[in-house]
Amino acid sequence: xxxxxxxxxxxxxxxxxxxxxxxxxxxxxMGFVRGKVxxxxxxxxxxxxxEYAIMGYEISLRRQEAAxxxxxxxxxxxxxxxxxxxxxxxxxxFAKHWEGRDKHIHVAFVGNPNAGKTTLxxxxxxxxxxxxNYGGVTVDAKSATFRFEGxxxxxxxxxxxxxxxxxxxxxxxxxxxxxxxAPDVVINVVDASNLERNLYLSTQLIDxxxxxxxxxxxxxxxxxxxxxxxxxxxxxxxxxxxMPTVGSKGKGIKELLQEVIEVYEGRSExxxxxxxxxxxxIEDSIVAIRAELxxxxxxxxxxxxxxxxxxxLEGDKDVxxxxxxxxxxxxxxxxxxxxxxxxxTTYGEKVESVVTDTxxxxxxxxxxxxxxxxxxxxxxxxEYIDAIVTHKLFGFPIFLLFLFATFFAxxxxxxxxMEWIENGVGALSExxxxxxxxxxxxxxxxxxxxxxxxxxxxxxxxxxxxxxFISFMEDTGYMARAAFIMDKLMHKLGLHxxxxxxxxxxxxxxxxxxxxxRMLENRSDRILTILINPFMSCSARLPVYILxxxxxxxxxAALVLFGIYLFGILTAIVMAKLFKxxxxxxxxxxxxxxxxxxxxxxxxxxxxxxxxxxxQYLKKMGGIIMFASILIWALGYFPVDKELEAxxxxxxAEVTRAYEATIASGIGNVDMLKEEQxxxxxxxHRQEVSERQENSYISRLGRTLExxxxxxxxxxxxxVSLLTxxxxxxxxxxxxxxxxxxxxxxxxxxxxxxxxxMRLREHGFTPVTAIVFVIFVLLYSPCFAALIAIGKEIGxxxxxxxxxxxxxxxxxxxxxxxxxxxxxx
Numbered sequence: 001x002x003x004x005x006x007x008x009x010x011x012x013x014x015x016x017x018x019x020x021x022x023x024x025x026x027x028x029x030m031g032f033v034r035g036k037v038x039x040x041x042x043x044x045x046x047x048x049x050x051e052y053a054i055m056g057y058e059i060s061l062r063r064q065e066a067a068x069x070x071x072x073x074x075x076x077x078x079x080x081x082x083x084x085x086x087x088x089x090x091x092x093x094f095a096k097h098w099e100g101r102d103k104h105i106h107v108a109f110v111g112n113p114n115a116g117k118t119t120l121x122x123x124x125x126x127x128x129x130x131x132x133n134y135g136g137v138t139v140d141a142k143s144a145t146f147r148f149e150g151x152x153x154x155x156x157x158x159x160x161x162x163x164x165x166x167x168x169x170x171x172x173x174x175x176x177x178x179x180x181x182a183p184d185v186v187i188n189v190v191d192a193s194n195l196e197r198n199l200y201l202s203t204q205l206i207d208x209x210x211x212x213x214x215x216x217x218x219x220x221x222x223x224x225x226x227x228x229x230x231x232x233x234x235x236x237x238x239x240x241x242x243m244p245t246v247g248s249k250g251k252g253i254k255e256l257l258q259e260v261i262e263v264y265e266g267r268s269e270x271x272x273x274x275x276x277x278x279x280x281x282i283e284d285s286i287v288a289i290r291a292e293l294x295x296x297x298x299x300x301x302x303x304x305x306x307x308x309x310x311x312x313l314e315g316d317k318d319v320x321x322x323x324x325x326x327x328x329x330x331x332x333x334x335x336x337x338x339x340x341x342x343x344x345t346t347y348g349e350k351v352e353s354v355v356t357d358t359x360x361x362x363x364x365x366x367x368x369x370x371x372x373x374x375x376x377x378x379x380x381x382x383e384y385i386d387a388i389v390t391h392k393l394f395g396f397p398i399f400l401l402f403l404f405a406t407f408f409a410x411x412x413x414x415x416x417x418m419e420w421i422e423n424g425v426g427a428l429s430e431x432x433x434x435x436x437x438x439x440x441x442x443x444x445x446x447x448x449x450x451x452x453x454x455x456x457x458x459x460x461x462x463x464x465x466x467x468x469f470i471s472f473m474e475d476t477g478y479m480a481r482a483a484f485i486m487d488k489l490m491h492k493l494g495l496h497x498x499x500x501x502x503x504x505x506x507x508x509x510x511x512x513x514x515x516x517x518r519m520l521e522n523r524s525d526r527i528l529t530i531l532i533n534p535f536m537s538c539s540a541r542l543p544v545y546i547l548x549x550x551x552x553x554x555x556x557a558a559l560v561l562f563g564i565y566l567f568g569i570l571t572a573i574v575m576a577k578l579f580k581x582x583x584x585x586x587x588x589x590x591x592x593x594x595x596x597x598x599x600x601x602x603x604x605x606x607x608x609x610x611x612x613x614x615x616q617y618l619k620k621m622g623g624i625i626m627f628a629s630i631l632i633w634a635l636g637y638f639p640v641d642k643e644l645e646a647x648x649x650x651x652x653a654e655v656t657r658a659y660e661a662t663i664a665s666g667i668g669n670v671d672m673l674k675e676e677q678x679x680x681x682x683x684x685h686r687q688e689v690s691e692r693q694e695n696s697y698i699s700r701l702g703r704t705l706e707x708x709x710x711x712x713x714x715x716x717x718x719x720v721s722l723l724t725x726x727x728x729x730x731x732x733x734x735x736x737x738x739x740x741x742x743x744x745x746x747x748x749x750x751x752x753x754x755x756x757x758m759r760l761r762e763h764g765f766t767p768v769t770a771i772v773f774v775i776f777v778l779l780y781s782p783c784f785a786a787l788i789a790i791g792k793e794i795g796x797x798x799x800x801x802x803x804x805x806x807x808x809x810x811x812x813x814x815x816x817x818x819x820x821x822x823x824x825x
Contacts, residue, residue, distance in 0.1 A: 299322075381598065
């Protein structure tokens with residue numbers, strides 16, 4: 001509970017005071033310390049500030065300041081501690097009690113992209129957040145809770161960022177989180193093999209006056225390079241303890257957490273607040289600004305005055321806007337303006353450049369005393385590989401070859417486990433069919449749930465293989481090279497080179513791909529990338545492709561599958577060019593992206609990543625896909641035609657009597673006769689289902705919309721399958737399985753494909769129709785989850801626009817393709 005939530009007239013006991021530097025010190029000096037009893041006296045007429053009684057006198061605090069003080073109610077504290085007697089004795093007992101029991105540590109992980117921050121977070125917390133060897137993987141704060149040595153750790157993984165200057169969305173998010181949530185300890189994850197660049201963020205944390213521990217991650221790479229680093233001395237110099245770790249292997253984790261506890265409890269001898277000296281002109285300006293900030297409580301309650309002064313001098317847009325909201329701060333702004341003019345006149349360049357140069361000078365000076373570089377070039381391996389994979393002639397073909405290999409493996413290697421799962425689903429369906437008596441429940445289980453969900457779950461191996469290849473590209477560092485290779489082409493299309501990463505991620509799932517566009521600083525680039533991202537064929541569409549490509553183009557399936565993905569990329573290119581000319585003004589943003597050293601991902605990381613994605617797919621099986629399968633079955637089953645049911649019951653009874661009589665007479669082979677009987681009964685069942693569907697609710701819906709689908713060569717069943725795919729693309733296959741009764745094909749592979757092709761041909765499917773259907777699935781509206789993600793990122797009007805324009809485009813393109821193919825074939 002926070003002090004700001006305490007109701008008027010109620011009393012409570014202070015358990016923790018958060019905040020930084022001078023602000024926290026001021027609260028402590030005013031009597032707000034652990035164990036003291038505080039009472040909410042009254043609110044101001046506008047409910048802010050609030051008057052509190054503490055230590056025999058009244059103090060006024062604003063709500064945002066009171067929110068930094070954690071409390072428990074006086075009654076609860078009394079019951080816990082069990083005190084009686086004078087108030088002074090009670091407060092002493094409260095302080096003594098909570099001094100040993102305040103064991104909840106709020107820890108924030110911050111660090112540069114590629115520093116292994118999320119890997120370290122996963123190992124520490126036991127989480128399974130996605131990691132990647134490129135920027136923009138963590139696009140939101142991920143949290144976890146665990147216990148260690150009697151302390152409860154609440155850890156938060158913040159987005160990777162090179163600084164906290166609020167230039168990009170990630171930088172702004174990280175800075176605001178640290179200021180507004182005031183974590184007890186910040187773990188600054190640093191790539192030990194690239195100290196100078198990574199420690200720039202550390203200098204900003206020093207300016208913010210936060211309690212921190214630096215995790216020297218991937219320390220094994222530094223040791224292998226032959227370099228030596230006196231990290232203990234470096235820690236003492238900058239006032240932050242440094243702990244070597246290897247996040248992927250779990251080395252140094254225990255020592256890191258123990259150091260966090262030492263820092264939190266104030267026992268660390270290394271921790272001290274230092275000031276980076278920026279030179280006389282800047283330091284004088286900081287002193288002048290801090291003098292004006294003395295009485296600005298709402299400005300410095302959650303931000304170090306020194307850090308705020310620096311941000312104002314550097315012209316930070318967000319900080320300036322915040323300060324300018326109050327027009328009474330003209331004197332403060334005048335002092336800032338005079339300071340900026342004096343500094344820029346003295347140095348002949350922007351304040352931001354002077355501050356940045358000073359920070360790197362500070363880092364360089366500290367490293368000269370503590371770090372000794374290896375005489376061997378530590379990036380030699382990376383340079384050799386880059387000479388090939390980013391070659392101006394071979395780079396692009398190698399990338400296309402890698403994509404083709406991905407799709408070939410997805411189809412070819414995935415076919416074996418896919419067949420095993422097919423056989424398992426078929427056996428389960430047959431078992432239920434034999435064990436249950438005829439009726440709606442049996443039809444629901446066999447045709448609806450097993451037939452619908454089973455038809456989608458068989459593609460799990462293919463999806464896992466696809467994610468394996470995407471994960472390999474991300475974790476090794478090749479994804480950043482792909483963006484580097486494609487930048488010139490993307491630039492000609494009006495896109496930023498970084499846009500290529502969300503597009504590649506779209507092959508896995510459009511939702512995280514859409515969220516990863518936050519790495520783009522320019523809003524127009526973000527919107528444009530999101531608008532074309534749905535054309536990157538996500539894994540949910542893969543079951544539809546494999547189903548139809550395997551049935552109609554089995555001999556050259558990998559080539560056709562590669563062509564489908566390539567068609568999606570080409571469509572995205574065309575639409576990007578069109579949107580750039582029509583909707584967006586050209587706003588050039590420089591292409592700045594780190595090319596991290598190549599790293600071989602551990603088996604543990606790869607398996608965890610694959611399972612994480614596979615788990616999401618399986619959750620869909622038990623959620624939206626099962627619900628959709630049951631709904632589609634119900635709409636196809638009802639209304640029940642009693643007369644039709646009676647007719648087919650009689651026909652089935654006649655077949656059964658006839659075969660029983662033949663078997664009883666001893667004429668013919670009994671096993672063959674039983675197989676013939678089962679085949680005829682199954683044929684009658686299919687005829688009954690087909691006739692029932694013709695008069696069902698789903699048939700009425702489908703026939704209403706049939707004029708929309710007929711020009712594309714689809715019947716109403718195909719149309720309904722596409723309609724349900726808006727919920728989730730996997731539902732397209734489960735709907736087709738229910739409507740076309742495809743569950744009986746779960747037999748040997750050859751027969752299965754032959755039966756499937758026959759069923760589809762009976763309903764008007766040809767190779768041309770199959771291609772048109774696949775292209776429509778590729779191009780039309782993304783699923784609900786993707787649309788919601790678009791709405792959250794750039795607004796619901798854009799989500800509706802994407803839903804509309806992609807569907808219209810899909811119909812138009814498919815209509816043209818059908819006309820052309822009909823003329824050719």
